[in-house]
Amino acid sequence: METAPAAAVEGLLRAGRRRVLAVLCLTQISSWGILYYAFPVLSVSITAETGWSAPVITAAFSLGQLATALTGIPVGALIDRTGPRRVMTAGSVLGVIALVAIAAAPNLLVFYLGWLLAGAAMGAVLYPPAFAALTRWWGPQRVTALMILTLAGGLASTVFAPLTAALDAHIEWRATYLVLAVVLAVVTVPVHWFGLRAVWPDPPAPTVAAHADHRGIARSPRFAALVVTMCLATFASFAGIFNLVALLREQGFGPGLAATALGLGGAGQVLGRIGYLPLARYTGVTARTVLVLAALAASTALLGVVSAVIVLIAVAIGAGLVRGIFTLIQATAITDRWGTTHYGRLNGLLSAPVVIVSALAPWAGTVLSAWTGSYAHAYLVLGAVAAVAAVLAPFTGITISKKEIL
Secondary structure, three states: OHHHHHHHHHHHHHHHHHHHHHHHHHHHHHHHHHHHHHHHHHHHHHHHHHOOHHHHHHHHHHHHHHHHHHHHHHHHHHHHHHOOOHHHHHHHHHHHHHHHHHHHHHHHHHHHHHHHHHHHHHHHHHHHHHHHHHHHHHHHHHHHHHHHHHHHHHOHHHHHHHHHHHHHHHHHHHHHHHHHHHHHHHHHHHHHHHOOOOOOOOOOOOOOOHHEEEOHHHHOOOHHHHHHHHHHHHHHHHHHHHHHHHHHOOOOOHHHHHHHHHHHHHHHHHHHHHHHHHHHHOOHHHHHHHHHHHHHHHHHHHHHHOOOHHHHHHHHHHHHHHHHHHHHHHHOOOHHHOOOOOOHHHHHHHHHHHHHHHHHHHHHHHHHHHHHHHHHHHHHHHHHHHHHHHHHHHOOOOOOOOHOOO
């Protein structure tokens, strides 16, 4: 029978885990919404007011995403050693500074420097560091915590896209970014600092002796196969999301119906994340990775084949569902194979090329449509890319038991 002191300690630990999860849900909504999703809403106004072309300002945003990728590697290693509190607080402060620089930018040089800072900030506050925090703090229950976090993160555009648009309609884009900088400062800086003060647990011992050396894992063929697999799947996923409205317009959809289909695909992502837990319970690591990537390939290719309105919308929702599951496949890819001991470092190494691919995929998808002659043909190619990822997935291997994963 559990003693009262032991029960009290366990209760405090559970309360601490719930607190950090609530903190990270709040800050992920705010950070994604302000640092990432505000830009596509404001891009038209930025172009109109400054005279800078859309490709030029989008290149600044993409350059920021490259900074995100490079920042993620040292951030992951630092979180492994010291925890997320200082890293994520510093990232929030840097994000505020970056937004002020972007808002005040008198020329393109300062605008680009602002986005480089914003990208570095995103590398310290978005999903990868939050995943590392929850993976260590929540331990065996981490999958549940990651699912809840990604569900909350999915609300970022829902909350901040209309808010950003409303601000832009009344006070123009520079003032809008300044208001958003204040919101970011008020919400995320103190919440990260005071909400993530729980004791950072020691890393668990590796379940397999060979996994004690993270350098050996990072150099292994399995890790290389995982990086390639995730990059290919991310390319197909992000290019598919970004170009969906263009595909539907090409198929004869009106702009309103195309936007609605895109939104329903977002709802499908939420359903997919909810469905990840039962999928993980009844499948092994390789089986579910192959299954999800094969479904990604099939749903992406189908978008390039079907033309009936109802069928296209249904497939778009299904594709969104698969992408929602894929988010958690990626979040748990390291722990599923090598445990949690070096999660921050290894996830940083995995995330860096994946973020680069996700930054380039929207543009590459557009180029692919021009090269193949239509968006429909481009989606067939994207489906083939995802199929290659599914074929490579078994080579990523399984190194810990299903019981340890769950």
